[in-house]
Amino acid sequence: MTSKERLLLTFRGELPDHVPVSPDISVMVPDRLTGRPFDEIHLDGREHHGWTSATHTEAYINAVKYFDMDGFYMYGGLEQLAPADRPVFTEQHIKVPQGTLVERRCHTALGDLTETELYYSDAPSWRQEKPLKDLAVDFAKLKLHMGEEDWQWADSFIDYDRLSDLGVYCGMTPVFQDWYFHNRQGGFEACFTDFMEQPALVDEIYEFWQRWALASVSAMVAAKPDVIMLGGSSASLSVSSPDIFRRYELPFIQQAAQICNAAGVVSHLHVCGRSAQLVEIVAEETDVQVMEPVEEPPGGNVDMAVIKKKYGHKLTFKGNISTTQTMLLGSVREVEEKCKRLIDVAAAGGRFVLSTGDQCGRDTPDENLFKMVEVAKTFGQYR
Numbered sequence: 001m002t003s004k005e006r007l008l009l010t011f012r013g014e015l016p017d018h019v020p021v022s023p024d025i026s027v028m029v030p031d032r033l034t035g036r037p038f039d040e041i042h043l044d045g046r047e048h049h050g051w052t053s054a055t056h057t058e059a060y061i062n063a064v065k066y067f068d069m070d071g072f073y074m075y076g077g078l079e080q081l082a083p084a085d086r087p088v089f090t091e092q093h094i095k096v097p098q099g100t101l102v103e104r105r106c107h108t109a110l111g112d113l114t115e116t117e118l119y120y121s122d123a124p125s126w127r128q129e130k131p132l133k134d135l136a137v138d139f140a141k142l143k144l145h146m147g148e149e150d151w152q153w154a155d156s157f158i159d160y161d162r163l164s165d166l167g168v169y170c171g172m173t174p175v176f177q178d179w180y181f182h183n184r185q186g187g188f189e190a191c192f193t194d195f196m197e198q199p200a201l202v203d204e205i206y207e208f209w210q211r212w213a214l215a216s217v218s219a220m221v222a223a224k225p226d227v228i229m230l231g232g233s234s235a236s237l238s239v240s241s242p243d244i245f246r247r248y249e250l251p252f253i254q255q256a257a258q259i260c261n262a263a264g265v266v267s268h269l270h271v272c273g274r275s276a277q278l279v280e281i282v283a284e285e286t287d288v289q290v291m292e293p294v295e296e297p298p299g300g301n302v303d304m305a306v307i308k309k310k311y312g313h314k315l316t317f318k319g320n321i322s323t324t325q326t327m328l329l330g331s332v333r334e335v336e337e338k339c340k341r342l343i344d345v346a347a348a349g350g351r352f353v354l355s356t357g358d359q360c361g362r363d364t365p366d367e368n369l370f371k372m373v374e375v376a377k378t379f380g381q382y383r
Helices: 003-011 028-034 038-042 054-067 135-146 176-183 187-197 199-222 242-248 250-262 276-285 304-311 323-328 332-346 366-378
Strands: 071-076 089-096 099-108 111-120 126-129 167-174 227-231 266-270 290-292 316-321 352-356
Touching (some): 003 266, 003 352, 028 038, 028 054, 038 054, 038 099, 038 111, 054 071, 054 366, 099 135, 111 135, 135 199, 167 176, 167 199, 176 199, 176 242, 187 199, 199 250, 242 250, 242 276, 250 266, 276 290, 276 304, 290 352, 316 332, 323 332, 332 352, 332 366, 352 366
Parallel strands (some): 071 167, 167 227, 290 316
Antiparallel strands (some): 089 099, 111 126
């Protein structure tokens, strides 16, 4: 059985040959394995229409082969097609001691949008300046950049065949709080202040974003990925609230899952950190098929045994071993024991992928990842 088959069977509630194993090594571990500076990997200029570089996606695939794990390629995206006169961001790269500073500027008829992002040589990048500063003024500019109601995308993923049968290919669309945090200067403090002090404007932005996001999901579904991943890190209850989730995330997630399921594409939601209350909402009020990384303490608050017993008939869970306490700081023996305990409580009946919390750190020992894979293939056999 291939990794793609193993994961898809599990996502759809069927039994594979053994528990799939797909630790989240999304950025740092693959880049570290190349031995190259991270900024070089992500800024080499090669064409890619997902959220990272073509070179990094190749680093991830090489890491999948190295660890002999089931791949979860979450970098997919379609080229968004735009009229020739639509304003776009241009950028310049400036070498700095930490790596490379990227300055971006978009000239619009209403004025410029600017942003900067620091690509570290030994760590993931960080957006230092974001385009939405004066919210109402800059949102009007951003709409000129994004377009309104005339959204079109390419009809195929240029990198779909890159992973092949080593795992599943995901097209990803952010949930609202992820998109908003990504664009709003001032971080979470500014975002939640906006929600309280400018609700009418935020609602206008949300309605615009939701039309765009659902159009994106529909276009990606038509291009036939294996999975649509709804990215929701900033919807985590570590920073947000159930009320905000219901207001700004649930309607979109419900509609996106319906679009996916009608087309036979797996719908998958990522919400890291504290998400126990969100598991209940997602399981009972949406048609989402998979949820990750359902993190355990201290990073999250999810008890896998509890959610598996209550919702394992409806949702496939991917997670939830701590990336810090166990994978980064634990011994090989501790990793082995933790993986076996998790399989004991979560694997029965399927709908479980042995994985980690949100992204293993750069210095996670290779032997810990090898051990996780080994345990899934041996102790995780279905009988």
